[in-house]
Amino acid sequence: MLRAAGRRILGLGSGHRAPAAAVASRGYHERVVDHYDNPRNVGSFDKNDPTVGTGLVGAPACGDVMKLQIKVDDATGKIVDACFKTFGCGSAIASSSVATEWVKGKHMEEVSSIKNTEIAKHLSLPPVKLHCSMLAEDAIKAAVKDYESKKAKLAAANAETAQTEKVASA
Amino acid sequence: MTCLSKGGSIVFRGLRAMSLSSHLMVVSEGLANTPSPGREPSFVSPARCRCPPAARRASSTDTLPTPSSSSTASASSSSSFTASSSSSAAPSSSPSSSSHRRQFLENNCLNVFLIMRRSKNCSLFSLLRTSLKELVYENTAKRGLWLSASSLVHEDLHLHPRILSNFCINTRSFSIPVKRFDRASNCRGLDHHDFPEVRVSNRFLCSSEAGSGELPRCWNCGGAAVSPGPFLACGLCGSVQPVDQSIDFFQIFGLERKYEIKDGNLEGKYKDWQKKLHPDLVHSKSEKEKMFAAEQSARVIDAYRTLSKPLLRAIYLLKLEGVHVDEEKTITDPDLLAEMMDIREAVEEANDSHSLNQIQTQVEEKFEKCSRSFEQAFKIHDFDNAIAAIERMRYHDRALEEITKKL
Numbered sequence: 307m308l309r310a311a312g313r314r315i316l317g318l319g320s321g322h323r324a325p326a327a328a329v330a331s332r333g334y335h336e337r338v339v340d341h342y343d344n345p346r347n348v349g350s351f352d353k354n355d356p357t358v359g360t361g362l363v364g365a366p367a368c369g370d371v372m373k374l375q376i377k378v379d380d381a382t383g384k385i386v387d388a389c390f391k392t393f394g395c396g397s398a399i400a401s402s403s404v405a406t407e408w409v410k411g412k413h414m415e416e417v418s419s420i421k422n423t424e425i426a427k428h429l430s431l432p433p434v435k436l437h438c439s440m441l442a443e444d445a446i447k448a449a450v451k452d453y454e455s456k457k458a459k460l461a462a463a464n465a466e467t468a469q470t471e472k473v474a475s476a
Numbered sequence: 477m478t479c480l481s482k483g484g485s486i487v488f489r490g491l492r493a494m495s496l497s498s499h500l501m502v503v504s505e506g507l508a509n510t511p512s513p514g515r516e517p518s519f520v521s522p523a524r525c526r527c528p529p530a531a532r533r534a535s536s537t538d539t540l541p542t543p544s545s546s547s548t549a550s551a552s553s554s555s556s557f558t559a560s561s562s563s564s565a566a567p568s569s570s571p572s573s574s575s576h577r578r579q580f581l582e583n584n585c586l587n588v589f590l591i592m593r594r595s596k597n598c599s600l601f602s603l604l605r606t607s608l609k610e611l612v613y614e615n616t617a618k619r620g621l622w623l624s625a626s627s628l629v630h631e632d633l634h635l636h637p638r639i640l641s642n643f644c645i646n647t648r649s650f651s652i653p654v655k656r657f658d659r660a661s662n663c664r665g666l667d668h669h670d671f672p673e674v675r676v677s678n679r680f681l682c683s684s685e686a687g688s689g690e691l692p693r694c695w696n697c698g699g700a701a702v703s704p705g706p707f708l709a710c711g712l713c714g715s716v717q718p719v720d721q722s723i724d725f726f727q728i729f730g731l732e733r734k735y736e737i738k739d740g741n742l743e744g745k746y747k748d749w750q751k752k753l754h755p756d757l758v759h760s761k762s763e764k765e766k767m768f769a770a771e772q773s774a775r776v777i778d779a780y781r782t783l784s785k786p787l788l789r790a791i792y793l794l795k796l797e798g799v800h801v802d803e804e805k806t807i808t809d810p811d812l813l814a815e816m817m818d819i820r821e822a823v824e825e826a827n828d829s830h831s832l833n834q835i836q837t838q839v840e841e842k843f844e845k846c847s848r849s850f851e852q853a854f855k856i857h858d859f860d861n862a863i864a865a866i867e868r869m870r871y872h873d874r875a876l877e878e879i880t881k882k883l
Contacts, residue, residue, distance in 0.1 A: 362813045363806045366867045369874030371816050393820040393878075437806075444806045 334396055335430040341400035346407060349389040351375045356460055359453025361445040365437055370394030372402050374445035376409060376417075378453055383414050390445075397435040401425050401442035414450055692717075696765075705730055708772050709752040715761075716753055716768040724796055725779035735793060735851045737783065746780040749773075787869050790850050794866070799859045801866060816871045823878050836879045843872040 334342075350373070351358045361374045370393060377387040388406040392399045404425055409417050422439035425431075431439055691700040694710035694717065701707040706723045709716050726733045729745050751757075753773040758766050782788045791801055807813070819839060826832050850865035852858075 362810060362817065363808055364813045364816070364871070366801075366805070366807055366870060369816075369871045371813055371820060371871075373817060391817070391821075393817070441806050444808070448808060 337404075337429050338396055338400040338431075341403040341429075342396050345399070346403055347389045347410075348391065348403075350391060351377055351387075351389060356456055357453075359449040359451075359456065361448030361450075361452060363441055363444045363448055365394070365398075365441050367437065368394065370398050370438070370441065372398060372441050372445050374402055374405060374442075374449050376446075376449045376453065378414065380457075385409050385412055385414065385417060395435070395438065397429070397431055398438040398441060400429050401431075401438045402445060404428060405442040405446055409446060414453070417446055418450055420446055692720075708749065708776070714752070716758065716765055716772050718768050719771045719775055725782055725792060728776060728779045729783060731783070733793065733796065735786075735790060735847075735854055737789075740783070742780060742784055746776065749776045786847055787866070787873050790847075790854075790862075790866050790869065793854060794859065794862060797857075797859070799863070801863055807867065812868060812871065816875065819875050820878065823875065823882065826882075829883055832879055832883055836876065836883075839872055839875050839879065843869060843876065846872060 333339075351360075353360055353375075355377075357378050357380060359376045359378060361376075362371070363374075364371050372394065373391045375389050376385045378384070379386050388409045390402040390406045392402045405420070408420060408425075420443060422436070422443040425439040425442055426436055429439070692707045693700050694713060694715055696715035697710060697713040699710060699712035701711070706727050707717055707720070708723075708728070724733070728749070729740060729742060731737055731740055750773060753769055753776060755766060755769045755773060758769040761769075782792050794801060819835070822835055823832070826835060846865050846868040850862055850869065853861035853865055
């Protein structure tokens with residue numbers, strides 16, 4: 307049921323689903339097809355959860371939207387879970403799926419060093435689809451940034467409440 | 477300057493007696509022998525490789541139909557041209573001599589250009605082209621002028637052997653103020669697409685001075701373009717004309733360059749054009765005309781498609797103004813993206829056509845709003861806002877596509 311929901315959310319239709327490695331020159335790479343058929347980590351987390359960072363990016367050229375969310379363990383700074391939601395072409399979906407897979411279990415600083423070229427190479431993206439991998443990289447960075455800014459805001463808010471408490475008790 | 481002029485005059489006198497074709501041999505040999513300085517490799521190679529066919533052509537084409545006085549004039553101008561080119565081939569790295577050389581080149585180019593135009597001798601075209609290229613890249617004040625001249629030369633070379641008569645430029649247009657040509661230099665991407673962009677400015681002059689300047693002429697019957705409107709097919713003999721890149725899509729449909737097109741009757745005009753230009757109508761004609769027909773009708777199809785879709789029309793309008801919409805950067809505008817995310821999710825979840833239609837009308841309304849804001853921004857030339865409006869339009873357009881797919 308989840309898979310069906312996932313399929314719908316990803317906007318899967320009858321689209322171009324070239325057979326895996328047979329049509330090497332013109333078809334999608336088998337990894338891309340795999341991510342399309344068996345989407346992993348599709349879903350969403352609660353946006354207001356303080357441990358969740360949300361990256362929302364778009365590509366003006368094709369009108370794609372990509373949302374990537376990471377759940378971070380505050381103590382260790384490691385990413386424990388990630389999920390994504392992408393409206394766009396197969397390459398965009400595959401890129402974001404790969405991004406969520408790679409991001410899991412890594413430290414936040416490490417994750418910022420994931421390059422779009424690695425994603426593109428992993429999926430054998432043709433030149434015309436390289437911007438999809440760029441989008442995925444930007445989504446990761448945006449998610450990390452969002453988490454950090456949330457943390458900073460929370461820290462500032464806590465400091466304020468602590469101060470007011472001190473003043474009250476004094 | 478004096479040493480150059482002396483050398484020039486000596487060569488001048490020496491070469492005056494020779495015919496045009498032998499000039500060419502001398503020039504090409506001279507250029508081939510001189511060690512080409514790093515600045516002008518273009519002088520040597522094209523001249524060398526173009527020499528044999530050009531020489532053959534020179535001997536086969538008619539020599540000057542004009543009286544002998546102009547033949548000596550042409551000989552003298554071509555010899556002065558060769559003088560300038562040989563002097564330029566000589567190491568003249570000093571700045572003062574380069575500016576004089578440039579002036580020399582300019583004057584000679586002008587003369588040779590006009591002579592060639594009259595004599596229809598294409599053998600010197602290649603040399604003229606290389607020198608024009610140099611002038612253009614040196615970024616002179618009259619850059620626009622030389623750009624347009626070079627585009628004409630390029631065009632003629634391309635269409636050799638039959639030199640086109642639809643040559644709009646005449647001596648008068650050389651004195652037209654430089655600001656007209658600035659249009660060409662202001663177009664972005666000029667460095668990559670010199671020739672087509674420049675033809676915009678050149679032909680723009682032409683079409684705007686319809687009464688005063690020379691009209692484009694049919695390559696087949698030589699008749700001038702009489703009817704109003706873009707010259708895509710000859711009114712007299714019906715031959716399809718080669719594609720003129722400077723006629724923009726709006727001109728093809730006789731519309732003003734605005735975003736709003738009311739009562740444009742695009743479809744009617746489109747069908748009218750295809751009745752004249754469609755490739756199926758030129759089965760029995762020459763290969764050249766078939767090619768023209770294919771290109772022209774493809775262009776008209778492109779124009780129709782671009783103008784009938786608001787988003788494409790908007791992008792095209794900006795392109796005509798020289799504004800390039802950068803599509804590579806990712807955008808992180810949270811409001812727009814969150815909105816689009818919601819819309820797309822709603823589309824995915826909606827299963828019946830009723831709710832889909834509802835969403836569709838909503839999105840269409842939003843699209844209209846973006847459309848209006850684009851129009852406003854474009855009118856006041858606020859290109860940043862125009863680009864932002866285009867982005868929004870694209871997202872909404874995409875959403876509408878998805879809805880249509882689902883319906």
